[in-house]
Structures are given as structure tokens and as C-alpha cells.
Amino acid sequence: xxxxxxxxxxxxxxxxxxxxxxxxxxxxxxxxxxxxxxxxxxxxxxxxxxxxxxxxxxxxxxxxxxxxxxxxxxxxxxxxxxxxxxxxxxxxxxxxxxxxxxxxxxxxxxxxxxxxxxxxxxxxxxxxxxxxxxxxxxxxxxxxxxxxxxxxxxxxxxxxxxxxxxxxxxxxxxxxxxxxxxxxxxxxxxxxxxxxxxxxxxxxxxxxxxxxxxxxxxxxxxxxxxxxxxxxxxxxxxxxxxxxxxxxxxxxxxxxxxxxxxxxxxxxxxxxxxxxxxxxxxxxxxxxxxxxxxxxxxxxxxxxxxxxxxxxxxxxxxxxxxxxxxxxxxxxxxxxxxxxxxxxxxxxxxxxxxxxxxxxxxxxxxxxxxxxxxxxx
Numbered sequence: 589x590x591x592x593x594x595x596x597x598x599x600x601x602x603x604x605x606x607x608x609x610x611x612x613x614x615x616x617x618x619x620x621x622x623x624x625x626x627x628x629x630x631x632x633x634x635x636x637x638x639x640x641x642x643x644x645x646x647x648x649x650x651x652x653x654x655x656x657x658x659x660x661x662x663x664x665x666x667x668x669x670x671x672x673x674x675x676x677x678x679x680x681x682x683x684x685x686x687x688x689x690x691x692x693x694x695x696x697x698x699x700x701x702x703x704x705x706x707x708x709x710x711x712x713x714x715x716x717x718x719x720x721x722x723x724x725x726x727x728x729x730x731x732x733x734x735x736x737x738x739x740x741x742x743x744x745x746x747x748x749x750x751x752x753x754x755x756x757x758x759x760x761x762x763x764x765x766x767x768x769x770x771x772x773x774x775x776x777x778x779x780x781x782x783x784x785x786x787x788x789x790x791x792x793x794x795x796x797x798x799x800x801x802x803x804x805x806x807x808x809x810x811x812x813x814x815x816x817x818x819x820x821x822x823x824x825x826x827x828x829x830x831x832x833x834x835x836x837x838x839x840x841x842x843x844x845x846x847x848x849x850x851x852x853x854x855x856x857x858x859x860x861x862x863x864x865x866x867x868x869x870x871x872x873x874x875x876x877x878x879x880x881x882x883x884x885x886x887x888x889x890x891x892x893x894x895x896x897x898x899x900x901x902x903x904x905x906x907x908x909x910x911x912x913x914x915x916x917x918x919x920x921x922x923x924x925x926x927x928x929x930x931x932x933x934x935x936x937x938x939x940x941x942x943x944x945x946x947x948x949x950x951x952x953x954x955x956x957x958x959x960x961x962x963x964x965x
Contacts, residue, residue, distance in 0.1 A: 590876035625875040648913040663691035689850040697898025723819030729808040744883035746871040763868030767954040771961025784952040796852030861943035862903035880907040885936035
């Protein structure tokens with residue numbers, strides 16, 4: 589299956605584990621493939637995948653990732669050194685916050701690469717460095733992230749299967765069809781017709797310092813990810829010892845909460861610009877390629893956009909080839925665009941600010957659809 593091929597870099601090793609799980613065959617009357625599969629699209633995509641492998645686009649350029657990690661570590665050290673050399677007055681405090689936020693968000697993009705096994709050819713090295721970056725540099729569980737993010741990639745924008753859209757309906761109403769259904773049922777957890785306004789003060793600034801902060805520890809503890817928890821504690825010990833030697837307790841807690849808010853805002857705007865404006869509904873059991881294409885869109889390429897988004901501006905290519913090193917997305921993009929054109933599929937690519945604005949437009953439209961259905965007699 590295409591999903592299996594997309595997620596695993598070492599097919600031989602994985603096949604050994606799968607042998608012990610194969611206990612029989614599907615009954616003749618049970619579907620073994622997606623009932624709505626676009627056979628020609630799947631065929632052409634598999635040919636494209638073979639071309640991509642021959643071109644070597646799934647092989648990482650390790651110097652790229654080494655330099656990326658180096659600039660993260662330098663920024664991380666610089667954030668503390670600014671306070672150490674220039675004191676803790678307002679200006680150095682703010683500059684240090686900005687520098688640490690940049691370091692943290694760039695570390696988030698790197699852990700994303702490692703979690704997708706796209707930095708090293710050997711899986712074990714990806715897992716090891718993933719724990720260092722995610723647990724030690726960021727303070728979250730690597731296995732927690734992998735658990736949630738793998739579900740997102742398997743069924744993006746599929747309600748009740750993609751954890752990234754779990755905010756529907758308790759915080760936001762998402763997608764045209766889901767919003768209408770919610771309105772018809774007369775369900776109201778929030779004033780959804782104003783959700784494009786309260787989005788600014790809820791999800792972007794508060795996702796990391798509240799929900800993610802608690803959820804990563806909850807999952808790590810309940811699922812007994814003891815190694816991750818140990819790594820995570822090293823982040824907090826290092827942070828509070830180093831910054832605690834320079835800041836008083838109130839300033840220290842304020843510093844921590846503010847940089848988490850800034851990091852959260854950056855992450856949410858970037859991660860949601862590719863998905864919220866797209867189709868969100870129940871799983872339609874489409875083929876792998878159609879599932880990914882209907883849920884993703886791109887943002888224009890530039891050196892700044894690539895760095896600012898961690899190359900998630902190439903969201904279409906990333907979802908079709910999740911193990912591909914991000915520095916190769918631009919190379920495969922024209923091939924994917926041609927594939928979409930051949931099959932009459934829209935390949936959306938927009939400016940960065942337009943992508944941000946589309947988040948709000950889609951939330952506003954969903955809220956209005958909910959309100960119309962809610963008030964309809």
C-alpha cells in the first residue's frame with residue numbers, strides 16, 4: 589500500500605516485524621483496497637515515486653541538517669549570553685526572548701525532520717537525535733509527537749481520525765460540511781460566528797503553554813515513555829538552573845511563559861495555513877494520493893519562507909513523500925505539479941501572508957455556515 593511505502597524507509601526491516609502479525613488473509617467478500625480509488629492517479633504516482641527514488645531525492649544531505657542544528661545551538665546559547673553580558677533590563681530581556689523563540693521554533697522544524705526519519709539513512713540515529721532535539725532542547729516527548737503526527741499524516745483533515753482537527757467542535761467549527769451539520773444539530777460550544785476573531789487570543793498563543801505542555805507529560809506518563817520523560821527533565825533542569833541564576837523567580841516564570849507563547853504563535857500560524865483552509869470532513873476512504881492532495885496546499889518558495897516555515901511551505905510534497913529530506917522538496921515540486929495538472933487536480937500555491945489570511949477567511953466562512961444552519965427553522 590502507498591501509505592506503508594510512504595512512512596517506512598527500511599522496508600526489509602519492517603517486513604520482518606510484519607511477518608509475525610500476518611495471521612491470515614481477508615475473506616473474499618471483504619474490500620482490500622479503497623473503494624473510491626483513482627486507479628490512474630495511483631498508477632502515475634507510483635511511477636513518480638519510482639522516479640523520485642532513482643533521482644536520489646529520498647537521500648539526506650547531512651551537511652544541511654548539521655548546519656541547521658548548529659544554528660539552533662548557537663541561538664540557544666546566545667539567548668542566555670545576552671542576559672549574562674547585558675543584564676536583565678527590558679531591552680536585553682526582550683532580545684533574549686526573541687532569540688530563544690527563534691531557536692526553539694527552528695528546533696521544532698528539525699525534530700519534525702527527525703521524526704519523519706529524513707535526516708539519517710539509519711532509523712536508530714534519527715530516533716536518537718530526535719530525543720535530543722525534542723526532549724532535551726524543547727522539553728516535549730518525541731514519542732508523543734510521533735504518535736499524534738503519524739495519525740495526522742495517515743488521515744489529514746479527516747475528522748475523528750486526524751488529532752490536528754480535534755478542536756472541532758469544542759473550540760472551533762471546521763470545514764463547510766461539518767459546520768452545517770453542527771448547526772443543524774443546534775450544537776454550540778463557542779460563539780462560532782466570531783471564531784475568526786477569538787482565534788487570535790486562543791489557539792496561536794495558548795496551544796503550547798497550556799494544552800501541549802500538559803498533554804505531552806500526560807501521554808508520556810500514561811504510556812510509560814520513561815526514557816522520554818528522563819530526557820524532558822534535562823531540559824527543565826538546564827533551563828531553570830541557567831536562567832534561574834540570572835532572573836528572579838517572577839521574571840523567570842514570565843520569561844518561560846512568554847517564549848512559549850511566541851513559539852506557539854509562530855508554530856500555529858505556519859502549521860495551520862496548509863490545512864485549515866482545505867477540505868475537512870469525515871474519512872472518505874480515498875486512495876493515499878487523493879487523501880493527501882485534498883487536505884494540503886503550498887506557500888510560495890523563497891529563502892525566507894523556507895527558513896521561516898521549516899520548508900513546510902512545501903506541504904503537498906511533504907505529505908506525499910513524508911520521509912523525503914526537506915531540502916529536496918523544491919526539486920520534486922514541478923513533478924508533483926505536473927501530476928496534478930494531468931489529472932485535473934488543483935495544486936494550490938499562495939503567498940505567505942495570503943495563506944495566513946486564508947486561515948481567518950475559512951474560520952469566518954465556517955462560522956457563518958454554522959450560524960445559518962443553527963438559525964434555520
